[in-house]
Amino acid sequence: MLRIGAALIALLPLTAHAQYPQKAVEMTVLFGGSSATIAQVLADALSKELGVPVAAVSRTGAGGAVGYSFVRSSPPNGYTIVWNSNSISTVFHSGNIDFDYRAFEPVARIGMEVPALAVRTDSGWTALEDFAAAARSRRMRVGISGRGSFVHLVSAALFETMGIDVVYVPYGQGTAPAELLGRRVDAALQWPSQFKAQVDAKQLRVLAVTSPARIPVLPDVPTAKEQGFDVDLVMWRGLAAPRGTPKEVVARLEAAARRVVASPRFKELSAKLGFEPAFLPASEFGVLVARDDAAIASLMTELGLKKR
Amino acid sequence: MIAEALSPATLAATAAGSVVGLVFGAIPGLTFSMALALMMPFTFGMAPVPAIAMLFAVYSGGMTGGAVSAVLLGIPGTPSSAATVFDGYQLARRGEASLALGAAVIASAFGGLFSLLVMMLLVEQVASFAIRFGPAEIFALVLFGLSTICGLAERSMLRGLIAGVLGLMVMTIGLDEIDGVPRLTFGTVQLQQGVNMLVAMIGLFAVPQVITTFLERRATLSPWPGEVTAEFPWRRLRGYWWLMLRSSTIGTIVGAIPGTGGPIAAFLAYDHARRFSARPEAYGTGELGGIVAPESANNAVMGGALIPMLSLGIPGDPATAVILGGLLIHGLQPGPLFVQSNASLVYALYLTIVVSWVIILLVQIWGIRLFVRVLRVPPHVLGVCILVLCAIGSYAIRNAVFDVYLMAIIGVLGYLLQRLRIPLAPVVLGLVLGPTLEQQYRTALILSEGSHRIFFESPFAVTFFALTAAIVGWQIWSSTRRRPRTR
Amino acid sequence: MRLGAALVLIALAWLWLVRTEIPDAGAGWPGPRGFPQLLGVVLAVLGVWMMAAGLGGSAARVDERTRPTYTGELPVAAGTLGVLVLYAFLLERAGFLIATPLVIVLAMAGLLRLRRWLPIVSLAAGFTFGCWIIFEALGTPLPRGSWIGW
Incomplete structure (x- = not known):
């Protein structure tokens, strides 16, 4: 019933200067499994922060290529965002999409997963x-x-x-x-x-x-670095919007994400799912994404997996 | 904890889950995997028992609901109910839709409860058996499944084989999961996700049948019997209990092997039923065994798939992966210690599964009178509605309009094949088995570093190869004997 | 006979596409190409088998189960494809609520040549609204269309 109501409200014409968000936000999820569950937890918390429904919509397949392509071609108005990860770099460098991380505005890093x-x-x-x-x-x-x-x-x-x-x-x-x-x-x-x-x-x-420091889920397990093998590779997960999304919209999403990640409830659920919350604001997140992209590119070149 | 399984909150959650599952299952394109994902956020704020009970109920309801559209519309509601279409839809066309639906729901409940019993009594044994199925063994099992093409080929083995190969071909399109390279995608991103099995099934089952209905309408033929009985003849199921038991066993075992799943189990059970039937030629024309076998098998898959999930913490398919997420959210970590250390919770959950089956049985049996009213709609009007439903169902599977185009093209190609007297059932079998067949074969060869010896070192694999060879040999022998009469 | 030849041609085209459209991952056989190649070869063999059987004359026999032939088969089949393709096109642009009634009316009046407008229009409106309510209530959003944007 709530959803029907929300849908009816969404039908009302919008005024151009109305403040974001005015209608449901759609968050594209690229993979199933644990990443999708944590995405749903995040979407649920974000919708409470933003005051509009945030729907985690699954567009899986092709290592994320399908979902990234969809979000990239969506209007940059903040109503379509993507639950992204390092996969933007792996899928680009393996030659399966013809755009890279620069096609998206970074919003915030939400957390990390450590292999x-x-x-x-x-x-x-x-x-x-x-x-x-x-x-x-x-x-x-x-x-x-x-x-x-x-x-x-x-x-x-x-x-x-x-x-x-x-x-x-x-x-x-x-x-x-x-x-x-x-x-x-x-x-x-x-x-x-x-x-x-x-x-x-x-x-x-x-x-x-393979993280620089031990992780809370497995506190007794030493890092590779502690054992003398210098590897620092961690998967980040965060939110991004299509390139050209207005600054104030990104800032609104960023602020909501910051409060969600800081909330004890999100921390508790993340711990249960083995996910490590680690907020980074848009600017720092953007730097991280670019740095990781370069690292992944050189790694894939070494492995002979780089196609682009 | 046990009492919590029967608390009003749990009962309400179970009932809601069953009904939502049924609705999702019954609408082609909306699957129980989607229903599970959509119900997930509602469980965040619930206590563990009602939350998990709701997810279980969605799973069983969805699996059962798939048969409703398989019987009434001739379109599988979920890939697992594809094998149910062959005989279920024929029964509906003969005016016996309520019999078909009744048999389907009873077989489903039987399969679900049977696998629950196995789960309760033999969790560890089944789990340690299932874990011995690696890529080589699964490949052999699926190859054995492919030999059932012989049974689905209707009249000509040659045409059946052609159909099977076409089905296998379609499923190679898309991003190759093992090497991560695009195959036959012509540089498009949309094709990289491959042809979704359910999109192809909707096209193949629905479109040819709608075109035929339109043609019959223009020729003013009425293919439907005027009336649809809504009685529910329990007696007709007598003589099928033994088949239900065997099919449920197939379903439980296949479900327990990670990397297989409901559609494969349903086809294996269908072929098993046909092969051991006194009247194999009746299959495909509206034989009750053709509904009982796949429906009990695909519902038994649920209990089977829960076995490695609960005892090893390893989800065997996407649906159990969502349920695993639900357990984790509530601080429950399934694994080797889970069942012992949470015995009362686990038994409460088992009890909720029984409750969900009672609810599903009641809703479905009551609902049959309602469902069969669909058949009072004139076929050509129903045909137009089916076209719309197929389109939005195909869209909903991956939220992609591209899939609607794909469904339309595959559907019309399916009509063309039908006109060329190439049977569609083996195409569907190819769709179901193709991806697993190829992936397991290649993974096995990677494991063995390229040596085919891996396939002959495993007793399970060798057994299935021998069975496959026996079936193919028998089929060739019997078709050469028949050759003078038919080709 | 003709079907057999067509299958051989399809198989050859498939094999050619496999060579040009599937990159060799350099992982040796089977790799990404192996299975599709095998399928192409099998289809070609089956096509030849069918041609051979046709030359033997046994396929010339008419299948007694051949379905009745209908008049206007091609226009109806092509029309159904057309309606579905148009529907997909409109779903993406005009959205579900506009595309669906249009397509239902088109299928009823165009494909089935029905002329009783009241039932047609009420079915179109009713079915559209019913589907929309169900899908929205289930939380699986239907396409809203890019032309209007709500």
Whole structure:
């Protein structure tokens, strides 16, 4: 009923100088799974902040290319925003879209997700060095998401630093942890939330995370850097709007996002989903996006994955 | 905690979830996965038991609802109900829509409750069995599923094979998930997301049938029996309980294997039913077993898929991934320790699943009288409405107008195939199995670093290869014997 | 016979497209090309099989289950495609609430040659409104159209 009401209100003609927002905001979500759940939590909180419905609309597929293309071609009025991530860089450099991060106005970084490398507990490996030593006598199989995905890049960077050569096995639908349990791969590089249950049950062990500092979800797990392998690769997640969205609209969204991320409720739900809230304002977020894009570009060039 | 499963709040949440699921399932293009995602925000503020109960109810309601449009309109409401169309729609055309719908809902409830029982009694055993299915084993299983083309081919095996290959071809379009390269996308972004299975199904099932209805109208033929009975003959289901049990087992096992899912289970069960039927030739013309088998299997998938999700914390398909999110939001982390350490909560959740099935049964059986009224609408008028519904359903799947164009083109191509006497059922089977078949095959070869030995080192895989070979061999043998009469 | 030849041509065109439109990821066989290539070859073989069967003369026999032929089949099939394509076009631009009644009226009057305007118009309006209410209530927004922009 509420939705019908909102839809009817949305039908009313708008005056040109009305203050943003006047109608429902649509937030495009590019992927399913945990990223979509946290997007819904965010949308729900944002709609309370903005006073209009914020709908998390899923436009998945093609590594984010579909959703990015849709948002880019939408009118830059702040009513279409995108729940974006480093995928804007991976999808551009793999040659699947013909525009890059500059097609969007950064709004705010919402948080981070840190890749984690897990092995079975019965493997006996307790640190990256053990894994590296074992990998020198036998080629290891490492479960990742698809080729050219962010976790693939991260694992490539990690293993290159460790000086070992592995077989990357791509799994869709987040089944890599199951394959690890089924003993078909020796390790898997995925998101911590996917390993959490098995780590608690002592069936899997996370050897390292690739962030500069330890993460709250897995406080006992050392970073790769602590273990002497200098890798700093973290997936950011944030909000962006099509290029040309008015400054005051971006500022309004940014302020709302700031309050949401600071709220205890959002922090609590994020912790449960294994997501790490980390707000960055638009200007700093923009710098981060550009810096990450350059890093991803050079990484993909090294791997021979860069097509553009 | 157990009492909470029967509290007014939980009952209300379960009822709401079941009904929303049913509505989403029954509208072609709106699927239970979408319903789950849309109901998610409502669960944020709820207590854990009603919240999770609502998500479970949406799942089972949605899976069941898919059969409604499969039977009445001849369009699968969700990909999992595609196999139900073959016989369900034929029964509806014979004026026995209420029988078909009744059988579907009872088989669904049976499948759902059977898999719940398996989940309660054998969680760990099934989970450790399912985890042994890696890419090589899943490939073998899906290849076995593909051999069912022989059964769906109607009269000519050759035409059936052609249809199957065409279906497989369509699904290779789009961004290749393994290597991340675009395939046959002609530089467009829209084609990168590939052809959505449900969009293709809507086009293939609905458009040829609407065109035929229009032609019949112009030729002033009335294809529909004037009246639709709304009685519900329980007796006709006698003799199908054993089939329901076997199909539910298929569904539970397939559901428990991460990376497979409802559509594959439904087709495997359909073929199983036909193969072991006393009258295999009746399948496709309105045989009750052709509804009972896929419907009990696709609903059993739910319990099956919940097994690795609850006991390992690993979602097997997108729908269980959403449910996993719902559990996590409420601070519940499924995994090896989950069932023991949260026993009372888990049993409360099991109880809510039973409640949701009771509600679904009541709503559906009562609703059948209402649903069959759709068939009183003159077919050509219904045809126009179906066209509109197909278009907006295709749009809603991915919020893309592009999919409406795609549905229209695939639909008209489907009509052309039908006119060339190429059966459409194997095309649909190709759509369902194609992506899994290719992906698992390639993943297996990456695992083995290019060696095909991986397929012959696994006893499961070898078993399924042997079954596939046996079926194909038997089919060739029997078709050469028939050759003098038909081709 | 002719169908077999057409299939062989389709298969060859497909194989050519696979070579030009699927990049070789350099991962060896099967890679992204392997499966589509295999399908193309299988379709070609099936086409040849069909041609061979046709030469044998057995396919010349008319299938007794051939459906009745209707007059005006091509215009109706093409018209249905046209209506759907027009609908998709209008959905994107004019939005659901305008496109739907127009298309229903067009299908009823154009394709089915119905001339009782009152039922046609009331069906168009009623069905449009009903769908709109249901989809909005379910939280799955229908296209609003770029021309009007609400």
